[in-house]
Each structure stands twice: as structure tokens, then as C-alpha cells.
Amino acid sequence: MTLEGRYLLKRKMKACGNAILFVLCRVIPIQDNKIAVCTFEGRGGFGCNPKYIVEELHRRNPEYRFVWLINDYDKQFPTYIKKVKNTVWNRARHLATAKIWLDNYRKPYGTIKRKGQYYINTWHGTIGFKATGLWRGDAFSKMAYLVSKNDSNMIDYVLIDSEWCSEMFPDGLVYYGDFLKSGAPRCDVLYGNRKKIKEKFKKQFHVMERNAKFIMYAPTFRERQKGGARSVYSQVWSLDFEKLMTVLQRRFGGIWYVCIRVHPQLADSVQKYMGERLIDLSNQDDMYEVLAAMDILITDYSSVAMDASFGGIPVFIYADDIEEYAKDRGSLLWELSEDTKAAVKNNKRMTPGIDAELPYGIARNNEELEDIIIHFDMEAYERKMEKFKSDVQLVFDGQASGRVADKIERLIKEV
Secondary structure (H helix, E strand, O other): OOHHHHHHHHHHHHHHHHHHHHHHHHHOOOEEEEEEEEOHHHOOOOOHHHHHHHHHHHHHOOOOEEEEEEOOOOOOOOOOEEEEEOOHHHHHHHHOOEEEEEEOOOOOOOOOOOOOOEEEEOOOOOOOOEOOHHHHHHHOOHHHHHHHHHHHOOOOEEEEOOHHHHHHHHHHHOOOOEEEEOOOHHHHHHOOOOHHHHHHHHHHOOOOOOOEEEEEEOOOOEEEEEOOEEEEEOOOOOOOHHHHHHHHHHHHOOEEEEEEOOOHHHHHHOHHHOOOOEEEOOOOOOHHHHHOOOOEEEEOOOOHHHHHHHOOOOEEEEOOOHHHHHHHHOOEOEOOOOOOOOOOEEOOOOOOOOOOEOOOEEEOOHHHHHHHHHOOOHHHHHHHHHHHHHHHOOOOOOOHHHHHHHHHHHHHHOO
């Protein structure tokens, strides 16, 4: 038996053990006012789409009971949420008895949903760059397929924010069920005036300068498969933060701070990069509350680029490994290439009904990034963004949390 074959057998045996616990817990009745939540396989805290949905539901009805499965019990939550250690037994007991499940990732292999329960997957990205699921081709492992298929078979609704998602997500998530075109709840905080959020951010991180400005650097994480098992690794960044702050001051004025935000799995690796006017945001549970305080965003292939730009934040793409990354992912959702001056269209194989062009400046190195920043035109950027929103048929109006809460309340009332 191959290494991958042994790994698959081990995971399947473990899944059978998990499933038995879920079956045993069926002797306990489903509680109609109970909502079980998890983010990033338990690694996440009070953040992403589930946070804003839970806040809205609690505002409407304080009698709802929220149970949040977490790996790190030290993470902070509002008092109306019960923190529960993300163990096999706790998952089985609380998921088996909750009327509603909320998750922005995948449920562990072996999870079983009961009749009379509803699972809303909020996912952790909408319009993005990275190929996922079947769009990854051979880079999508057999184990990843089994986990995805098991999870997708239980889902009742996946949240989306655009027609682009409705075309990409079926094969991208291995999910062919119903979508709820609500918009992304986590992006509600980006809508409208964000001045108070920025002042709160400055106080939190003791930034005293009145003319302080903030740029977030949020590179995506890299992952590889070995023997069917997934591993996550950190890229060695080539972005020159000192040069970046200098050129930002030259173009926009003010005193600039670089706020670094990496994937939760890599949060502990950031400290070696820290220095003057560098702020580590990697352990902040809610990325979007801090994103709302930013003046500019830089990323490579993270869907946060789209989210930030929908809120009017200028976005620059710094991608120094386009060909290598596309090879590792299997493909990309946009026709990125080494020619950073060329127009970047959507990948028609994945979104055949969409005709859109990325509105962001793209750089492969520090010199190209400096040139993009120096020549940035806000009015031209805003025009491109409006066309982009129209082309992907975006829903972004600050009301997504309310739409999802409406749906959940209707589901709770169903017998």
C-alpha cells in the first residue's frame, strides 16, 4: 500500500470512530434555540462571517444559545457565547443537539448531521484568486476531496456575494446545492464611514500621531500535500517595508505604519519581521474590524483584496512568485501572468458567464510596487471598481448579516 493509501485508511478509520459518537448523541433531542459555531477548524476566534451573524441574532433575540468550538480556550468571546473546547466528544455532543450550524471552513471527516438540523456554510472567502476544490486538478488530494464531499453533502446553504461566486463555487467547493446571495457579513463593517473604527484602532495600538496612516500587508498562506496530508508553510517575504513606508509618505503624505496580517496557522512566525512602525495583527480574531481602519491594503493572492476594495480601500497586488504559486495551486481564478502590465481577466473556464477585469495594480518586486504607488490615481481606481462590481454582479450594501439572520430565524421556526 502506498503512503497516501495508508494515510487515507487511517483517516477513514478515524472518521468511523467520530461518526459513532454522533450517532450515540442522537438520543439527546435537538434544541431549537441552540446554534453551534466554529471558524477555521477551531483555530479562529470571534471573527469572520460567523461573528457578525451571531451579533445580529443575539441583538434580535437574547434567548438564542450560542456554542463556539475553539482550540485555544484563552480566546475572548462575549458573555452570551459559551466557549467549548474543540474535542471530538464536544463536537459530537454540541453539533448533534444544535438546530443551526455555522462554519466558515469544513467540518471534520466523520461529522454527521441529523434530520431537522440546518448547516449554513459562510466560507472564508468570496471572490478570490486561488483555485480551490476540483479547479486545482491534480493538486487537489484524494483526502481533501473526501473531506470536502462529506462536508458539502451536509450543507443547506453557502453564502455568496456575487454571480461570480455562483459560477465558481460549485466545483470550487465540490458543492452543488443552494446558495444564499446575501453578501459577506464580515464585509458589513467595511461599508460606509469608518472614521470611528480608525480612531479606535489608533488607541488600541497607542498610535499618537494625528496624521498616522495604515497599510495592511496580508499575504496568503502556502500549502503542500505529502502522502495525502496537508502541510502549511511560510513564504520568505521580499517586500521592503522601509522602502514601502517611504514611498507611501512621498505619494500620500502622513506617517505610515505597516500592519502585518498572516493566516492564523502562521501567526507565530511573524515576530522575526517586526520593527519600528510595524504592527502585528496576525493574532487579532477579527481581521475585518482592523481592515476597516486601514488606508491601503497589499496582498498577493488573498480574497481580502476584493473585500477591501469593495469598501473603497486602495489595493495593490505584490506577487513575486506568480508562476510558482499557480503551479502549486493547480491554477488561478484570474489570468495572472508575469506580464504585470497586461489586463487581468477572469478565468473563463471557471466563470464562463462573467467578463471582468481586475482593477488593481500588480507588482512583482519592490521597484514595480513603488512605481504603482507613485502613479496611483484614486479617481481612476474608483471608476474601475464600479465597473468591476457591476461585472461580477456584487451584493455589498452593509446588510448581509441581516439577510442571513432572517434566513436562520425562518429555519429555526421550521418543524
